[in-house]
Amino acid sequence: MxxxxxxxxxxxxxxxxxxxxxxxxxxxxxxxxxxxxxxxxxxxxxxxxxxxxxxxxxxxxxxxxxxxxxxxxxxxxxxxxxxxxxxxxxxxxxxxxxxxxxxxxxxxxxxxxxxxxxxxxxGAVRKIDLLRIIKGATADAPAEYAHSYIGFGLTPVMAIDLEKGSKGALKEMFSVMRTFSKFKPFEIRPTEGKRQKFDSLVFANIAEMAKYATLSEADNQISDGKFEVVIFPHRSKFQILLTALRAATQGLGHQPSVSSYAFTTLKPIPYQIDGEVKSVEAHTRVTIESAPAALATLG
Known part of the structure; x- marks a missing residue:
């Protein structure tokens, strides 16, 4: 509206x-x-x-x-x-x-x-959702907002590397390979669950990253009070590479939508928020939640 x-x-x-x-x-x-x-x-x-x-x-x-x-x-x-x-x-x-x-x-x-x-x-103002990341379990835990995505692991790293790299499918493939060769999985403990190892975990408010990586086929996800969770469980490097290349070429297809997602870090973990690299300390409760209609915008 x-x-x-x-x-x-x-x-x-x-x-x-x-x-x-x-x-x-x-x-x-x-x-x-x-x-x-x-x-x-x-x-x-x-x-x-x-x-x-x-x-x-x-x-x-x-x-x-x-x-x-x-x-x-x-x-x-x-x-x-x-x-x-x-x-x-x-x-x-x-x-x-x-x-x-x-x-x-x-x-x-x-x-x-x-x-x-x-x-x-x-004066065509409309309201859109934001993502909010809260680092900590207390009422005064620090929080920050994302307009597009928050990502841990391979997929956001790959996407930013593509964006910083060159244009053209062949050079993009080399960017993926370069990032892939240096990548290591990470472990977290989801809420009410056992520790799990992931290659990538992305919370997306828009369907695409870095022009070429299509994360989701969801419609109207910028103003529906939810966000998409794109999960890559830890697998063999060959399977990871195939999935990463699929994201950069044909897209990953439908992804689950949620209004919140929480986990606890086991070690310090870097993350990317709208392309900016930050980090969260070990043994920290992390909550990602939708902030429905939080931002008045136009364009």
Whole structure:
């Protein structure tokens, strides 16, 4: 469902050192909005100064007023920071959007329905789900949000390696092989279960990763209050490779949908959240849950 909105303030956040020409795209967006908007709005460019700065800038911008739009001119990782900043602001009227720049733009590519500048001018705001990862079992356990996916193991590593690599099927295959040769499985203890060994465990809010890896055939998974769980139990390397290549070529087909998934780590485990690499300590309760209609967005 979309609603028409106007904005008193529009803050455009970008990395001035972006490889995707974010400064130029940000300036172009400001110019286009100045020409397209049928009302007066303060439109401000806000460059980042260091890693993680976009979280602070987005949080501060979302707290400035009721009708504020925060735009990230970035790839998926930069947008993840902006989304988390907006969520930290706890302003239910703030709106967040992304203009694709940089290497990975899966979120924008999958959910966009029209050019961003037109959507802003039309005020076409809609609500979408987010993923929330909680690390710990206490009420004050730290949490963060993902707009697209959270992954442990081979599949997210492979997807990011493909995105950083070259274009073309043959070079993509070499990227898969290179990652595959260095990969080791990991063990966790799912809720009310015995310890299990996995090659990959991905929680997906969109159906595709890194342009080529199709994780699921689910429809409308960005706003159904659920997410897909893509599981690769530990198997032989030959079977792992066949599954990974299938994800990069024809897709993995239907995957189960859930609203939450919990497990306990046995060792420190790295994970990827919208392409950014982070880690969780050993013996930590990890909960992945859907945050239904948590983000107001457009585009």
């Amino acid at each position: 979309t609603t028409a909105r106007t904005f008193e303030s529009i803050v455009i956040i970008f990395n001035p050192n972006s490889t995707g020409d974010a400064p130029t795209l940000a300036e172009q967006l400001r110019t286009e909005l100045g020409e397209l908007l049928p009302y007066a709005a303060e439109i401000r460019l806000q460059p980042t100064a260091h890693a993680g700065h976009a979280v602070e800038l987005a949080r501060d911008a979302a707290r400035t007023g009721r009708d504020v739009l925060v735009v990230s001119v970035s790839g998926d990782g930069g947008y993840n920071e902006v989304v988390n900043g907006v969520m930290q602001a706890a302003n239910p009227h703030a709106v967040c959007a992304v203009l694709a720049a940089g290497n990975a733009n899966d979120h924008s590519r999958i959910i966009a329905t029209q050019p961003l500048e037109r959507a802003i001018a039309a």
